[in-house]
Amino acid sequence: MSGERITVATDGSCLGNPGPGGWAWACPDGRCDSGSVADTTNNLMELRAVYEALRAHDPRVPLLIQADSMYVINAFTQWLPNWVANGWRTAAKKPVKNRQCLELIAAELETRDVEWEHVKGHAGHPLNEKVDSLARHAATQVSGRNSSEAKGHRP
Incomplete structure (x- = not known):
């Protein structure tokens, strides 16, 4: 690993849950990206934001990923090892939801130095407010389209 740790805020949005959704990530230096999916869930959009941030x-x-989703943070800091050991079953012996997306992110994390930070949503945190706005905008944009996916802001 090399370089100074980069902060990346992530967020997902869903209009209806399930329904039209958007994801976004942003860095303090202004780099950001967002996109949308016509029919999805909030948790899938939260995960997609992390995946897209990692791939970018x-x-x-090294990265510091800031998220307002405890589901996302707990998935990768607490629950993942038990899910894998239990054949992708929860403590209640039910299949883990969003497994495919979780596995894609877990594969990305294997070769990376990533720290996680929970930030309170809708509390004036500048980067969280930015990604919330981008994700919500992406979800709103796709809600009126018939396409299954649309790319959002990429400065």
């Missing part, structure tokens, strides 16, 4: 950054550069 060099794996050799």
Whole structure:
């Protein structure tokens, strides 16, 4: 690993849950991206934001991922090892939801130095407010389209 740790805020939004959804990530230096899916869930959009953020950054550069989703943070800091050991079953012996997305992110995390930070949503945190707005905008944009996916802001 090399370089200074980069902060990346992530967020997902869903209009209806399930319904039209959006995801977004942003860095303090202004780099950001967002996109949307016509029919999805909030948790899938929260996960998609993390996946897209990881894929957008060099794996050799350490990241600090800020999220307002405890589901996302707990999935990768607490629950993942038990899910894998239990054949992707929860403590209640039910199949883990969103397994495919979780596995994609877990594979990305294997070769990276990532720290996680929970930030309170809708509390004035500048980067969280930015990704919330981008994700909500992406979800709103796709809600009126028939396409299954649309790309959002990419400065």
